[in-house]
Amino acid sequence: MMVALALIVLGALIAATAPRVLARGSWPDREPVLALWVWQCAVVAVLLCCVLAMALSGAAAWQAVRGHVFAPAPSQVVEAYGLSAFGESWPAVVAVVLACGGLWTAAMLTREIRAARTRRRRRRAELLDRAPTLPGEKPASGERLVVLESERPDAWWLPGSTPRLVVTTAALRRLGGQELDAILAHEQGHSRARHDWLLHCSSALAAGFPQVPVFRAFRDQVHRLVELAADDAASRRCGRLAVALALVGLNEERGVFASYAPHHAQVPQRVDRLLAAPARLSVVRRLRLTALASMMPLVPLAVAFVPGLRALG
Helix, strand or coil: CHHHHHHHHHHHHHHHHHHHHHHHCCHHHHCHHHHHHHHHHHHHHHHHHHHHHHHHHHHHHCHHHHHHHCCCCCHHHHHHCCCCCCCCHHHHHHHHHHHHHHHHHHHHHHHHHHHHHHHHHHHHHHHHHHCCCCCCCCCCCCCEEEEECCCCCCEEEECCCCCEEEEEHHHHHHCCHHHHHHHHHHHHHHHHHCHHHHHHHHHHHHHHCCCCHHHHHHHHHHHHHHHHHHHHHHHHHHCHHHHHHHHHHHHHHHCCCCCCCCCCCHHHHHHHHHHHCCCCCCHHHHHHHHHHHHHCCHHHHHHHHHHHHHHHC
16 A cells, blocks of 8 residues: 555656746747657656556455456565555545546546537538538548638638648738748648647646646646647748748737737747747757656556565565
């Protein structure tokens, strides 16, 4: 049972400190893809702590669960975990609470996916109504570019089994050829990286556990970092200036560059970042951060399995 408690403490420590540590550095803006990986590793580490602690608490509380968790293990391995040290009542409470948390997470994720599918179906119906398939036109099997008649310059990506890149006629009139290519490359960057799944998972965790700092910060940072990552993908194809001009062209009538705009408006910050062109981290530092982040989910596994490995050794 001490191992389960250690996992709970480790998960709480990661959940509390990871957002503060990541907020201190300026490197996430320079390496948004790497920052997304670090955030995912931190969240996975917290979830692993909860799952492993639930399994060990259930094994301490109920013999049937213990038989499944330690089925192939010899008796000395089971004894190494001290499952009977706290009796059966407290481990049962911990296991039930963690299991309810897991069920709540699954429910929130299911709700988020269903809501996203509903919104997607509604937008596809509106899109089909405004841009119907012409007689004799064959449905596209891959990405399809759809042009909508509108006085508002806009462009967006509609995910799904057949992704759609939608651009309005006002955007076509306002943007030059290079700026339009930059916007399309930005939206294709979202599509190819499957950013919609990251957004769904982060929103579900934050909605289910708003008091957990790492989940709340994960949602906020994912929404920001996916845009920076898509900006960088478009910049590699079309240049930073073209992406910045495209963002200005699409958003200057929305008031995001005005003095009364919210101080946290993302578009001005993204334009400043594109024009400043901050230097990337060195290859060695990127590899070091990737390796350190990849080790975070391994820590709960080590805490959970070390007692059993010691008993075998």
